[in-house]
Amino acid sequence: MTSELSNDNGKKKPRHPWDWYVEQQWVTHALVDMISLDDDVTYLDPFCGMGNIPMALRQRGLQAYGTDKFTRTNHPLFLGEHDFLGDQHHMMEAEKALSIIMNPAFSFQDGVLVQGLSLRICRRALEMATHKVAALVPLKWLSSETRYQFFMKTRPQILVFSERPSMPPGNEIEALGDKAWKRGKVDYMWLVWDKQNPHAYDHSPTLWIPPREKLKKPKVAA
Ligand SMILES: C[S@@+](CC[C@H](N)C(=O)[O-])C[C@H]1O[C@@H](n2cnc3c(N)ncnc32)[C@H](O)[C@@H]1O
Numbered sequence: 001m002t003s004e005l006s007n008d009n010g011k012k013k014p015r016h017p018w019d020w021y022v023e024q025q026w027v028t029h030a031l032v033d034m035i036s037l038d039d040d041v042t043y044l045d046p047f048c049g050m051g052n053i054p055m056a057l058r059q060r061g062l063q064a065y066g067t068d069k070f071t072r073t074n075h076p077l078f079l080g081e082h083d084f085l086g087d088q089h090h091m092m093e094a095e096k097a098l099s100i101i102m103n104p105a106f107s108f109q110d111g112v113l114v115q116g117l118s119l120r121i122c123r124r125a126l127e128m129a130t131h132k133v134a135a136l137v138p139l140k141w142l143s144s145e146t147r148y149q150f151f152m153k154t155r156p157q158i159l160v161f162s163e164r165p166s167m168p169p170g171n172e173i174e175a176l177g178d179k180a181w182k183r184g185k186v187d188y189m190w191l192v193w194d195k196q197n198p199h200a201y202d203h204s205p206t207l208w209i210p211p212r213e214k215l216k217k218p219k220v221a222a
Helices: 025-034 052-059 117-128 148-154 170-181
Strands: 042-045 063-068 078-081 098-102 132-138 157-161 188-194 206-209
Touching (some): 025 206, 042 052
Parallel strands (some): 042 098, 063 078, 157 206
Antiparallel strands (some): 132 188
């Protein structure tokens, strides 16, 4: 995903070669709290990285797993390495009821800019899933000549984040410590497709995800 592109001193940082930019679990909780997700469906995040999406879904009682091209976690919900854009099918594709929820690689594969990557990923997810597909993408993704026909045909629901999610590179989180999650710099949304009701809308319903309540610092007596 696009994310923090510059240092505090304004200098451009090289992107992670596989777009490993990590969202926090509240980002997925916000999705689950705004739309209805079926209990009797298996959920897959095929770009799971350290596994925040499947972990957040599990916390909401859903049966969720993750795969990724690389092993970035040893969590039991990680089902192993899988190239979502490769020729091999994953056994999860045989699930009778499958939804895909993902923060996909946005534009880079092995350090190379791939035009149309996120659209290709969304199309593939829509072929694979039987129920819902939800993709976390930058808000600016809506505005595009190349995706116009896709949006007109598929009419996703749009959930706009009022608060910018922080999305640091996964390989820097440990070193950054608390600073990893200080503030996001890019506006994001969830796009949600429901394959059980593909013609539900002749428009794209839009919802706003409220900002989280800020923790107030306790007043120190003078
Ligand atoms: C935006 S990050 C997802 C972050 C994740 N939600 C987390 O908790 O770490 C995208 C992830 O997609 C993976 N990825 C990139 N290209 C891939 C591909 N072709 N197939 C599967 N995974 C891929 C990267 O390794 C990276 O972990």
